[in-house]
Amino acid sequence: MTRVILILLLICQPFCLRSDEIGFSQPALLGTVEPGQPRVVIVKDPAATRQLAPQPDVVASMVSRGVMAFTGQTSPNAAWRSLVSTQDVVGVKVYSPPGPASGTRPAVVAAVVRGLLDAGLPGSKIVIWDRRWEDLKASGYTDLAASLGVRAAGAMDAGFDPEAVYANPYLGQLVYGDLEFGKADGVGETNQNRTVGRNSHLSRLLTRELTRLINIAPLLNHNHAGVSGILYTVASAATDNFMRFEANPSLLASAVPEIYGQTNISDRVAINIVDALIGQYEGRQRSLLHYSSTPNELRFGTDPVALDVLSIEELNRGRALAGVASATNGFELYDNARLLELGTDDIKKVEILRVD
Secondary structure (H helix, E strand, O other), rough: OOHHHHHHHHOOOOOOOHHHOOOHHHOOOOOOOOOOOEEEEEEEEEEHHOEEEEOOHHHHHHHHHHHHHOOOOHHHHHHHHHHHHOOOEEEEEEOOOOOOOOOOOOHHHHHHHHHHHHHOOHHHHEEEEOHHHHHHOOOHHHHHHHHHHEEEEEOOOOOOEEEEEEEEEEEEOOOOOOOOOEEEEOOOOOOOOOEEEEEEEEEHHHHHOOOOEEEEEEEEEEHHHHHHHOHHHHHHHHHHOOOHOOHHHHHHHHHHHHHHHOOOHHHOEEOOOOOEEEEEEOOOOOHHHEEEEEEOOOEOOOOHHHHHHHHHHHHHHHHHHHHHOOOOOOOOHHHHHHHOOOOOOHHHOEEEEEEO
Protein backbone atom coordinates (compact mmCIF):
# COMPACT_ATOMS: atom_id res chain seq x y z
CA MET A 1 0.00 0.00 0.00
CA THR A 2 2.84 2.40 0.88
CA ARG A 3 4.42 1.85 -2.53
CA VAL A 4 1.13 2.48 -4.31
CA ILE A 5 0.63 5.74 -2.43
CA LEU A 6 4.17 6.81 -3.25
CA ILE A 7 3.69 6.10 -6.95
CA LEU A 8 0.44 8.11 -7.00
CA LEU A 9 2.16 11.00 -5.26
CA LEU A 10 5.00 10.93 -7.77
CA ILE A 11 2.53 11.05 -10.63
CA CYS A 12 0.54 13.89 -9.12
CA GLN A 13 3.51 15.96 -7.96
CA PRO A 14 6.20 15.99 -10.66
CA PHE A 15 9.55 17.24 -9.50
CA CYS A 16 11.17 20.23 -11.13
CA LEU A 17 14.48 21.38 -9.64
CA ARG A 18 15.60 24.76 -10.96
CA SER A 19 18.97 26.31 -10.31
CA ASP A 20 17.31 29.40 -8.82
CA GLU A 21 15.56 27.15 -6.29
CA ILE A 22 18.66 25.39 -4.98
CA GLY A 23 21.40 27.96 -5.35
CA PHE A 24 22.68 29.49 -2.13
CA SER A 25 24.71 32.45 -3.32
CA GLN A 26 22.40 34.49 -1.06
CA PRO A 27 21.93 32.08 1.86
CA ALA A 28 19.28 32.36 4.52
CA LEU A 29 20.46 33.58 7.90
CA LEU A 30 19.44 32.35 11.31
CA GLY A 31 16.00 33.64 12.19
CA THR A 32 14.84 34.28 8.60
CA VAL A 33 12.86 31.06 8.24
CA GLU A 34 10.01 29.61 10.21
CA PRO A 35 10.80 27.88 13.53
CA GLY A 36 11.31 24.16 13.13
CA GLN A 37 12.71 24.39 9.60
CA PRO A 38 15.86 22.35 8.90
CA ARG A 39 19.20 24.05 9.41
CA VAL A 40 22.54 23.57 7.66
CA VAL A 41 25.77 24.98 9.07
CA ILE A 42 28.55 25.53 6.51
CA VAL A 43 32.09 26.03 7.82
CA LYS A 44 34.61 27.30 5.29
CA ASP A 45 38.37 27.72 5.66
CA PRO A 46 40.59 28.33 2.59
CA ALA A 47 43.49 26.73 4.49
CA ALA A 48 41.64 23.41 4.94
CA THR A 49 43.49 21.84 2.01
CA ARG A 50 46.91 22.42 0.52
CA GLN A 51 47.51 20.96 -2.94
CA LEU A 52 44.41 18.78 -2.44
CA ALA A 53 45.74 17.44 0.88
CA PRO A 54 43.55 18.06 3.98
CA GLN A 55 45.30 19.90 6.80
CA PRO A 56 44.39 18.01 10.01
CA ASP A 57 44.68 20.92 12.47
CA VAL A 58 42.55 23.21 10.33
CA VAL A 59 39.99 20.46 9.73
CA ALA A 60 39.77 19.73 13.47
CA SER A 61 39.03 23.40 14.16
CA MET A 62 36.35 23.38 11.44
CA VAL A 63 34.66 20.34 13.00
CA SER A 64 34.64 21.98 16.44
CA ARG A 65 33.22 25.23 15.09
CA GLY A 66 30.61 23.36 13.07
CA VAL A 67 29.18 21.26 15.88
CA MET A 68 29.13 24.26 18.22
CA ALA A 69 27.32 26.41 15.66
CA PHE A 70 24.84 23.66 14.84
CA THR A 71 23.99 22.81 18.45
CA GLY A 72 24.28 26.31 19.88
CA GLN A 73 26.71 25.11 22.56
CA THR A 74 29.72 27.13 23.70
CA SER A 75 32.27 24.31 23.73
CA PRO A 76 32.97 21.30 21.49
CA ASN A 77 32.55 18.90 24.43
CA ALA A 78 29.12 20.29 25.28
CA ALA A 79 28.15 20.20 21.61
CA TRP A 80 28.99 16.51 21.22
CA ARG A 81 27.31 15.63 24.52
CA SER A 82 24.14 17.30 23.26
CA LEU A 83 24.14 14.95 20.27
CA VAL A 84 25.16 11.65 21.88
CA SER A 85 25.41 10.24 25.38
CA THR A 86 28.18 8.23 26.99
CA GLN A 87 25.76 5.28 27.04
CA ASP A 88 25.40 5.27 23.24
CA VAL A 89 27.31 3.08 20.84
CA VAL A 90 28.07 5.60 18.10
CA GLY A 91 28.63 4.51 14.52
CA VAL A 92 30.71 6.97 12.50
CA LYS A 93 29.71 6.14 8.92
CA VAL A 94 32.32 6.79 6.23
CA TYR A 95 32.36 6.21 2.48
CA SER A 96 35.57 4.33 1.81
CA PRO A 97 35.36 2.60 -1.65
CA PRO A 98 36.81 5.59 -3.58
CA GLY A 99 39.82 5.75 -1.26
CA PRO A 100 41.01 8.44 1.15
CA ALA A 101 41.46 11.14 -1.51
CA SER A 102 37.93 11.14 -3.00
CA GLY A 103 35.90 9.28 -0.40
CA THR A 104 35.34 10.47 3.17
CA ARG A 105 38.68 11.89 4.26
CA PRO A 106 40.35 10.42 7.35
CA ALA A 107 41.24 13.89 8.66
CA VAL A 108 37.53 14.69 9.06
CA VAL A 109 36.79 11.37 10.73
CA ALA A 110 39.76 11.69 13.08
CA ALA A 111 38.52 15.12 14.18
CA VAL A 112 35.01 13.78 14.85
CA VAL A 113 36.25 10.75 16.79
CA ARG A 114 38.63 12.86 18.90
CA GLY A 115 35.74 15.21 19.64
CA LEU A 116 33.65 12.30 20.87
CA LEU A 117 36.51 10.96 22.98
CA ASP A 118 37.18 14.38 24.51
CA ALA A 119 33.49 14.64 25.34
CA GLY A 120 33.77 11.50 27.47
CA LEU A 121 32.56 8.77 25.13
CA PRO A 122 34.55 5.55 25.71
CA GLY A 123 36.59 4.37 22.75
CA SER A 124 34.92 0.98 23.02
CA LYS A 125 31.62 2.65 22.12
CA ILE A 126 32.81 4.33 18.92
CA VAL A 127 32.73 2.37 15.65
CA ILE A 128 34.05 3.63 12.30
CA TRP A 129 32.05 1.64 9.77
CA ASP A 130 31.23 1.11 6.11
CA ARG A 131 29.96 -1.77 4.03
CA ARG A 132 33.21 -3.73 3.66
CA TRP A 133 36.17 -4.19 5.97
CA GLU A 134 38.48 -4.40 2.93
CA ASP A 135 37.52 -0.90 1.81
CA LEU A 136 38.00 0.47 5.32
CA LYS A 137 41.45 -1.08 5.47
CA ALA A 138 42.47 0.15 2.01
CA SER A 139 41.43 3.70 2.94
CA GLY A 140 43.42 3.67 6.18
CA TYR A 141 40.46 3.48 8.55
CA THR A 142 41.44 0.30 10.34
CA ASP A 143 44.83 1.84 11.20
CA LEU A 144 43.14 5.11 12.18
CA ALA A 145 40.70 3.29 14.45
CA ALA A 146 43.54 1.40 16.15
CA SER A 147 45.53 4.61 16.69
CA LEU A 148 42.50 6.31 18.30
CA GLY A 149 41.51 3.33 20.43
CA VAL A 150 38.16 2.76 18.69
CA ARG A 151 36.73 0.01 16.49
CA ALA A 152 36.41 -0.37 12.74
CA ALA A 153 33.69 -2.65 11.37
CA GLY A 154 32.22 -3.73 8.06
CA ALA A 155 28.44 -4.01 7.85
CA MET A 156 28.73 -7.03 5.59
CA ASP A 157 31.29 -8.69 7.85
CA ALA A 158 28.96 -8.26 10.84
CA GLY A 159 26.31 -10.29 9.01
CA PHE A 160 22.73 -9.43 8.16
CA ASP A 161 19.66 -9.62 10.35
CA PRO A 162 16.95 -12.04 9.13
CA GLU A 163 14.34 -10.11 11.14
CA ALA A 164 15.11 -6.67 9.64
CA VAL A 165 13.97 -6.83 6.04
CA TYR A 166 13.50 -4.28 3.27
CA ALA A 167 11.34 -5.99 0.65
CA ASN A 168 11.29 -4.84 -2.97
CA PRO A 169 9.55 -6.80 -5.74
CA TYR A 170 12.52 -6.39 -8.09
CA LEU A 171 14.57 -9.59 -8.15
CA GLY A 172 18.29 -9.29 -7.58
CA GLN A 173 21.15 -11.68 -8.28
CA LEU A 174 22.34 -12.82 -4.87
CA VAL A 175 26.08 -12.84 -4.25
CA TYR A 176 28.31 -14.30 -1.59
CA GLY A 177 27.73 -12.44 1.66
CA ASP A 178 24.01 -11.84 1.08
CA LEU A 179 21.97 -13.49 3.82
CA GLU A 180 19.88 -15.65 1.47
CA PHE A 181 22.71 -16.59 -0.90
CA GLY A 182 22.86 -20.35 -1.41
CA LYS A 183 20.09 -21.12 1.05
CA ALA A 184 17.19 -23.46 0.31
CA ASP A 185 14.24 -21.70 -1.27
CA GLY A 186 11.59 -24.07 0.08
CA VAL A 187 10.04 -24.74 -3.35
CA GLY A 188 8.40 -28.19 -3.50
CA GLU A 189 10.56 -31.00 -2.23
CA THR A 190 13.77 -30.19 -4.08
CA ASN A 191 14.82 -27.06 -2.09
CA GLN A 192 17.04 -25.60 -4.76
CA ASN A 193 19.77 -23.21 -3.65
CA ARG A 194 18.78 -19.56 -3.99
CA THR A 195 20.51 -17.40 -6.55
CA VAL A 196 18.01 -14.52 -6.70
CA GLY A 197 16.00 -12.69 -4.07
CA ARG A 198 13.59 -9.85 -3.40
CA ASN A 199 14.69 -9.07 0.14
CA SER A 200 17.43 -6.83 1.47
CA HIS A 201 18.37 -7.30 5.11
CA LEU A 202 19.84 -4.68 7.41
CA SER A 203 23.26 -5.34 8.87
CA ARG A 204 23.38 -6.68 12.42
CA LEU A 205 25.76 -3.82 13.11
CA LEU A 206 22.78 -1.48 12.80
CA THR A 207 20.11 -3.64 14.39
CA ARG A 208 22.10 -5.17 17.25
CA GLU A 209 24.93 -2.77 18.14
CA LEU A 210 24.81 0.88 17.09
CA THR A 211 22.41 3.21 18.88
CA ARG A 212 23.44 6.56 17.33
CA LEU A 213 24.80 7.43 13.90
CA ILE A 214 27.09 10.17 12.65
CA ASN A 215 27.15 9.98 8.86
CA ILE A 216 30.06 11.58 6.99
CA ALA A 217 29.75 11.58 3.19
CA PRO A 218 32.09 13.12 0.60
CA LEU A 219 31.22 15.65 -2.08
CA LEU A 220 31.46 13.10 -4.89
CA ASN A 221 29.58 12.53 -8.12
CA HIS A 222 27.20 9.61 -8.61
CA ASN A 223 25.88 9.07 -12.12
CA HIS A 224 22.40 7.93 -11.07
CA ALA A 225 21.91 9.51 -7.63
CA GLY A 226 23.47 12.87 -8.53
CA VAL A 227 25.84 12.68 -5.56
CA SER A 228 27.36 9.94 -3.41
CA GLY A 229 25.80 11.78 -0.51
CA ILE A 230 24.30 11.03 2.87
CA LEU A 231 21.26 9.10 1.59
CA TYR A 232 23.09 6.95 -0.95
CA THR A 233 26.21 6.11 1.04
CA VAL A 234 24.25 5.06 4.13
CA ALA A 235 21.60 3.03 2.29
CA SER A 236 24.08 1.24 0.04
CA ALA A 237 26.21 0.16 3.00
CA ALA A 238 23.40 -0.83 5.36
CA THR A 239 21.79 -3.74 3.47
CA ASP A 240 22.58 -6.84 1.48
CA ASN A 241 21.24 -7.55 -2.02
CA PHE A 242 21.72 -3.88 -2.93
CA MET A 243 23.45 -4.38 -6.28
CA ARG A 244 20.07 -4.96 -7.95
CA PHE A 245 19.30 -1.24 -7.63
CA GLU A 246 22.60 0.20 -8.83
CA ALA A 247 22.08 -0.08 -12.60
CA ASN A 248 18.51 1.26 -12.67
CA PRO A 249 18.07 4.96 -11.73
CA SER A 250 14.34 4.57 -11.01
CA LEU A 251 14.88 1.59 -8.72
CA LEU A 252 17.74 3.38 -6.98
CA ALA A 253 15.57 6.48 -6.54
CA SER A 254 12.95 4.39 -4.78
CA ALA A 255 15.16 2.04 -2.76
CA VAL A 256 17.65 4.53 -1.30
CA PRO A 257 15.15 6.72 0.60
CA GLU A 258 13.07 3.70 1.63
CA ILE A 259 16.14 2.04 3.14
CA TYR A 260 17.38 5.22 4.82
CA GLY A 261 13.90 5.66 6.25
CA GLN A 262 14.11 2.40 8.21
CA THR A 263 13.82 3.13 11.93
CA ASN A 264 17.18 1.49 12.64
CA ILE A 265 18.76 4.19 10.49
CA SER A 266 16.81 7.45 10.27
CA ASP A 267 15.65 7.49 13.89
CA ARG A 268 19.22 7.08 15.16
CA VAL A 269 20.97 9.85 13.25
CA ALA A 270 22.66 12.34 15.60
CA ILE A 271 24.12 14.52 12.83
CA ASN A 272 25.16 14.31 9.19
CA ILE A 273 28.38 15.87 7.92
CA VAL A 274 29.27 16.52 4.29
CA ASP A 275 33.01 16.43 3.68
CA ALA A 276 33.14 19.18 1.06
CA LEU A 277 36.83 19.90 1.41
CA ILE A 278 37.16 18.70 -2.18
CA GLY A 279 34.33 18.26 -4.68
CA GLN A 280 34.89 15.63 -7.36
CA TYR A 281 32.28 16.14 -10.09
CA GLU A 282 33.27 13.16 -12.26
CA GLY A 283 34.38 9.62 -11.54
CA ARG A 284 31.98 8.20 -8.96
CA GLN A 285 33.97 5.47 -7.14
CA ARG A 286 37.24 6.28 -8.89
CA SER A 287 39.59 8.89 -7.52
CA LEU A 288 39.94 11.46 -10.33
CA LEU A 289 41.10 14.58 -8.56
CA HIS A 290 41.77 16.40 -11.85
CA TYR A 291 37.95 16.61 -12.05
CA SER A 292 37.72 18.40 -8.72
CA SER A 293 37.14 21.78 -7.15
CA THR A 294 38.13 22.81 -3.63
CA PRO A 295 35.21 24.34 -1.70
CA ASN A 296 37.19 23.79 1.53
CA GLU A 297 33.94 23.38 3.44
CA LEU A 298 32.33 21.09 5.99
CA ARG A 299 28.53 21.04 6.20
CA PHE A 300 26.51 19.98 9.22
CA GLY A 301 22.82 19.11 9.51
CA THR A 302 20.24 16.47 10.32
CA ASP A 303 18.28 16.82 7.06
CA PRO A 304 19.94 14.43 4.58
CA VAL A 305 17.81 15.62 1.66
CA ALA A 306 18.77 19.27 2.01
CA LEU A 307 22.45 18.37 2.41
CA ASP A 308 22.44 16.15 -0.68
CA VAL A 309 20.61 18.71 -2.84
CA LEU A 310 23.11 21.37 -1.76
CA SER A 311 25.90 18.94 -2.71
CA ILE A 312 24.46 18.42 -6.20
CA GLU A 313 24.35 22.18 -6.70
CA GLU A 314 27.96 22.51 -5.53
CA LEU A 315 29.10 19.80 -7.94
CA ASN A 316 27.25 21.56 -10.76
CA ARG A 317 29.04 24.75 -9.80
CA GLY A 318 32.37 22.94 -10.14
CA ARG A 319 31.31 21.59 -13.53
CA ALA A 320 30.35 25.06 -14.71
CA LEU A 321 33.76 26.43 -13.75
CA ALA A 322 35.41 23.59 -15.67
CA GLY A 323 33.14 23.99 -18.71
CA VAL A 324 31.48 20.60 -18.14
CA ALA A 325 27.74 20.05 -18.60
CA SER A 326 25.71 20.05 -15.39
CA ALA A 327 24.14 16.85 -14.09
CA THR A 328 20.45 16.54 -14.86
CA ASN A 329 19.63 13.16 -13.34
CA GLY A 330 19.31 11.83 -9.81
CA PHE A 331 16.67 14.27 -8.65
CA GLU A 332 13.82 11.74 -8.48
CA LEU A 333 15.57 10.20 -5.49
CA TYR A 334 15.28 13.42 -3.48
CA ASP A 335 11.68 13.95 -4.48
CA ASN A 336 10.93 10.46 -3.16
CA ALA A 337 12.84 11.24 0.02
CA ARG A 338 10.74 14.36 0.55
CA LEU A 339 7.54 12.37 0.04
CA LEU A 340 8.74 9.94 2.69
CA GLU A 341 9.30 12.94 4.99
CA LEU A 342 13.04 12.39 5.30
CA GLY A 343 13.71 16.08 4.66
CA THR A 344 13.19 18.95 2.27
CA ASP A 345 14.48 19.48 -1.26
CA ASP A 346 13.39 23.14 -1.23
CA ILE A 347 16.47 25.03 -0.17
CA LYS A 348 14.43 28.20 0.34
CA LYS A 349 12.99 26.44 3.38
CA VAL A 350 16.41 25.65 4.84
CA GLU A 351 18.10 27.86 7.40
CA ILE A 352 21.73 28.21 6.30
CA LEU A 353 24.40 29.57 8.61
CA ARG A 354 27.88 30.20 7.23
CA VAL A 355 30.78 30.08 9.66
CA ASP A 356 34.22 31.31 8.61
